[in-house]
Amino acid sequence: MQDYGPIFKESRINRGFSLKQVACGDLSISQLSRFERGESDISLNKFLLALQAIQLSLDEFMNRANNYKKHGQKKLMSQMAVYHYQKDVQGLEKMIQEEQKKLEKDFTDIQAKLNIILFRGMICQCDDTRTMSKEDLDFVIDYLFQKENWEIGDLILIGNFYTFYPTPLMSRMVREILKRVDYYSEISTNRNLVECTLINMIEICTERGELEEASFFEKEAEKLLSNERNAYHRTVFLYEKGFLKYAKGDFSGIDDMKNAIFCFEVTGAINHAKYYQSHMEKVLK
Secondary structure, three states, X not given: OOOHHHHHHHHHHHOOOXXXXXXXXXXXXXXXXHHHOOOOOOOHHHHHHHHHHOOOOHHHHHHHHOOOOOOHHHHHHHHHHHHHHOOOHHHHHHHHHHHHHHHHHOOOOHHHHHHHHHHHHHHHHHOOOOOOOXXXXXXXXXXXXXXXXXXXXXXXXXXXXXXXXOHHHHHHHHXXXXXXXXXXOOOHHHHHHHHHHHHHHHHHHHHOOOXXXXXXXXXXXXXXXXXXXXXXXXXXXHHHHHHHHHHOOOOOHHHHHHHHXXXXXXXXXXXXXXXXXXXXXXXXX
């Protein structure tokens, strides 16, 4: 944490806090001053107290420390999303090759193994001729259910693998996520992942004719999307609500789907527009 001291000092001064205002019983002014000069480290607990004192979240601080660039797993997930929407199978296969190199160096690298399986899943969603192996799917489930608490990476797995597992299993996992209101209600990254997962569940349940389950997840998504904060998810949600309406025999759902696609087109989200246009054409056949 030694390199973080000068960055913390910059943030503290920028926010108008003095050393005295930040210091507390567990963190003296002299300790904080040495930390800011890069002369010593402080414990994680003291660091979190210092961030709290200057009203700065850990996420915001780390973004600043990383020069507002995505690194590591976040960068991988962003690249995966781009390739997925572009249906770029070659791009995803290259990502698999890079993760396989990591496994060759360290066969115990669970994250690399999970990434490979996740990227394979994205390829299967892009190419209907590909299928997921039972071995991969079992590995993911075993990994998830041996953990006491799911984290961001686990939510990404659940949110993207909804097409590969039976509805009762997926429904069980997502309902468990919904119980953790404290985990996602105030943390935007987690909330975004939960919103995305619920929207995906509406789609897959509707496609499988599980309309009661789809309606349940629609209501839960509506609660999270009750404000105007996430225009992208609200647009996808409009599409999925229309899809569910149409599946229930309400043909006004077609207009909702078309309106969502139009929103993507006028905002320049061309890959999204193409994806949902293709989906709608399949639905209406």
